[in-house]
Amino acid sequence: MLESERSLGRPRDARTDRAILEATLELIAERGVHEFRTEDVAARAGVGKGAIYRRYGSKDELVTAAIAGLVSEGIVIPETGSTREDLVRLMRQAVELYRGSLAARLMPNLIGAMAQKPELAGAVRERFLAGRCAALSEVLQRGIERGDLRSDLDLELALDVLGGPLFYRLLVTGGPIDERLAEGVADLILRGFATRPRAKSRNARKEQTA
Amino acid sequence: MLESERSLGRPRDARTDRAILEATLELIAERGVHEFRTEDVAARAGVGKGAIYRRYGSKDELVTAAIAGLVSEGIVIPETGSTREDLVRLMRQAVELYRGSLAARLMPNLIGAMAQKPELAGAVRERFLAGRCAALSEVLQRGIERGDLRSDLDLELALDVLGGPLFYRLLVTGGPIDERLAEGVADLILRGFATRPRAKSRNARKEQTA
DNA sequence: GACTTCTGGTACTTGCACGTACCGGAAATG
DNA sequence: CATTTCCGGTACGTGCAAGTACCAGAAGTC
Numbered sequence: 212m213l214e215s216e217r218s219l220g221r222p223r224d225a226r227t228d229r230a231i232l233e234a235t236l237e238l239i240a241e242r243g244v245h246e247f248r249t250e251d252v253a254a255r256a257g258v259g260k261g262a263i264y265r266r267y268g269s270k271d272e273l274v275t276a277a278i279a280g281l282v283s284e285g286i287v288i289p290e291t292g293s294t295r296e297d298l299v300r301l302m303r304q305a306v307e308l309y310r311g312s313l314a315a316r317l318m319p320n321l322i323g324a325m326a327q328k329p330e331l332a333g334a335v336r337e338r339f340l341a342g343r344c345a346a347l348s349e350v351l352q353r354g355i356e357r358g359d360l361r362s363d364l365d366l367e368l369a370l371d372v373l374g375g376p377l378f379y380r381l382l383v384t385g386g387p388i389d390e391r392l393a394e395g396v397a398d399l400i401l402r403g404f405a406t407r408p409r410a411k412s413r414n415a416r417k418e419q420t421a
Numbered sequence: 422m423l424e425s426e427r428s429l430g431r432p433r434d435a436r437t438d439r440a441i442l443e444a445t446l447e448l449i450a451e452r453g454v455h456e457f458r459t460e461d462v463a464a465r466a467g468v469g470k471g472a473i474y475r476r477y478g479s480k481d482e483l484v485t486a487a488i489a490g491l492v493s494e495g496i497v498i499p500e501t502g503s504t505r506e507d508l509v510r511l512m513r514q515a516v517e518l519y520r521g522s523l524a525a526r527l528m529p530n531l532i533g534a535m536a537q538k539p540e541l542a543g544a545v546r547e548r549f550l551a552g553r554c555a556a557l558s559e560v561l562q563r564g565i566e567r568g569d570l571r572s573d574l575d576l577e578l579a580l581d582v583l584g585g586p587l588f589y590r591l592l593v594t595g596g597p598i599d600e601r602l603a604e605g606v607a608d609l610i611l612r613g614f615a616t617r618p619r620a621k622s623r624n625a626r627k628e629q630t631a
Numbered sequence: 632g633a634c635t636t637c638t639g640g641t642a643c644t645t646g647c648a649c650g651t652a653c654c655g656g657a658a659a660t661g
Numbered sequence: 662c663a664t665t666t667c668c669g670g671t672a673c674g675t676g677c678a679a680g681t682a683c684c685a686g687a688a689g690t691c
């Protein structure tokens with residue numbers, strides 16, 4: 212069923228496939244999801260419009276495919292033995308990615324569309340966030356086991372404090388995305404969620420509504 | 422020269438002014454900056470298209486005016502005597518604003534346009550951020566003077582840690598914007614940037630600090 | 632060779648939405 | 662009253678871009 216379909220006639224050029232998706236991503240980054248023209252995609256990819264519409268039924272489909280086709284970066288969970296060093300390394304990777312790269316210019320233009328198309332939102336979160344979040348979770352978990360972090364920390368909050376300021380600067384304030392940010396949030400998490408409170412009785416510990 | 426211009430003929434209806442801007446904001450919130458139609462604005466405002474174009478030369482101008490016409494909420498700097506309480510109150514205000522309100526639905530659709538139009542970015546930052554940032558800065562400054570916070574804290578980082586997670590959830594993850602978030606970031610700042618009288622080496626093992 | 636489906640390129644149709652023009656009527660001035 | 666400019670509503674012109682159709686040629690299978 213799968214390969215038998217593809218035997219007759221001239222096969223599709225894989226370079227054309229890639230050129231189309233690449234040009235689409237660049238144009239989304241430059242102009243926005245709704246503000247680029249398929250004709251520009253064709254021109255930039257050095258391709259005919261026919262080649263685009265032979266692959267994707269509509270512009271919307273093209274956009275979704277371009278985002279879904281992004282290869283999520285291979286994130287390796289660092290194991291330096293130091294919780295701080297592990298955190299900082301992951302944050303450094305994020306800083307590097309969102310400082311000037313395609314992803315950085317892509318993200319602001321995706322936010323609006325994400326609010327409108329849940330499937331696109333899912334794809335973005337999957338490609339850009341899921342991997343790093345999982346890695347950070349793992350590092351935090353190890354930090355707890357190692358005794359560097361309190362066991363009752365709000366994991367979701369910790370992840371959002373690590374990632375939030377970076378995206379806040381990228382999307383809203385335009386502030387610097389640099390090494391200082393990476394180390395700053397890591398240190399803040401380490402100090403703010405350090406194992407310390409002994410006597411302090413936290414109420415509502417039983418009820419942990421998500 | 423100023424009032425003499427406006428003396429002849431039927432004066433403009435202030436209710437029409439407001440209806441147009443209000444409908445514009447709602448439609449930006451619902452569909453996005455580039456995805457709504459001026460005809461829809463007219464229909465929703467119960468207004469003719471002429472009334473719109475008599476006021477604004479183009480759709481772009483209308484959008485800018487609608488954002489610029491937003492009244493930035495009157496933020497009062499709390500003075501409870503407690504740095505934590507002051508911080509939490511400001512964060513609670515922010516949580517309230519960005520939980521379900523027009524501003525919350527507006528923001529995602531503005532991000533993309535901000536990246537394209539610097540003037541719009543300026544307006545958004547002015548209307549939505551500036552006031553709260555100034556208030557938070559003031560509270561943090563007082564926290565330093567009061568001895569609750571270290572004097573060498575990275576102010577920009579602190580502000581972004583307070584605001585970042587909220588926007589991260591609003592724009593990216595879709596996570597809960599609630600009281601827990603407000604208190605969580607406030608507490609994290611207080612613990613993470615607490616005054617540390619001791620030396621930098623973390624030799625004090627599990628010592629109970631006051 | 633015959634046949635099929637690809638290729639980039641161009642010309643075309645079509646629809647949507649911005650912006651304009653005009654209507655009869657209303658609200659102001661003088 | 663005349664005049665002016667507003668009002669909501671509708672009809673129209675216009676331009677841009679999505680999507681289609683077709684070209685001549687290329688790259689495959691049989």
